[in-house]
Amino acid sequence: MALESLQELYVEQLKDLHSAEEQIIEALPKMIEKASHAELRQAFEAHLRQTREQLRRLDQIGQRAGQKLTGHKCKGMAGLLEEGEETLKERADSDVLDAALIAAAQRVEHYEMAGYGCARTYAHLLGLDDDLKLLQQTLDEEGDTDHLLTDLAERVINIDALTGDSQVGRGVERKADAVSGSSSSSRRSRTTDSEATA
Numbered sequence: 001m002a003l004e005s006l007q008e009l010y011v012e013q014l015k016d017l018h019s020a021e022e023q024i025i026e027a028l029p030k031m032i033e034k035a036s037h038a039e040l041r042q043a044f045e046a047h048l049r050q051t052r053e054q055l056r057r058l059d060q061i062g063q064r065a066g067q068k069l070t071g072h073k074c075k076g077m078a079g080l081l082e083e084g085e086e087t088l089k090e091r092a093d094s095d096v097l098d099a100a101l102i103a104a105a106q107r108v109e110h111y112e113m114a115g116y117g118c119a120r121t122y123a124h125l126l127g128l129d130d131d132l133k134l135l136q137q138t139l140d141e142e143g144d145t146d147h148l149l150t151d152l153a154e155r156v157i158n159i160d161a162l163t164g165d166s167q168v169g170r171g172v173e174r175k176a177d178a179v180s181g182s183s184s185s186s187r188r189s190r191t192t193d194s195e196a197t198a
Helices: 006-034 038-065 075-089 094-125 129-197
Strands: none
Touching: 006 038, 006 075, 006 094, 038 094, 038 129, 075 094, 094 129
16 A cells, blocks of 8 residues: 555554454463463553453544554564564463563564654654544553563562572582582591501
């Protein structure tokens, strides 16, 4: 399709966002199922409800413009979610997997914020004030979700993932100390034996 006006580009962006939201609605239940931290599950569940409302807003904008926003596939979102799907298949410590889920979710959030930011700007330039308000509302929600995930990661989940790694590290250190201690005891024993022989 040739894009010959800002209005056409605007509709194209709306279709892309509509497809992205549909894909996210399909992907989030899998992420909820895999999340082990209760706060993370709750955040994903809340965002799933929020995403359904965001999709409804896009439908409202499309109806107002007399445009059907379905039938388009957002390849960018498909790629991000495919990477996230691969993460879900990894054999990983539950805390580390939760940290990976947040990383994947924030990539999705940033992609959406870029898309909604552009669509909002186009709506402003085209004088579509009602559209602008709805798009700004969604953009604000995406930003809030991103901040929530960052707070959750920094306050709890990344720390839990790091603690798991640290415990492994401390275990290795203790084992090394034990080996070193055994060697020292062995050396002391040999020294005592030598002194006794002398």
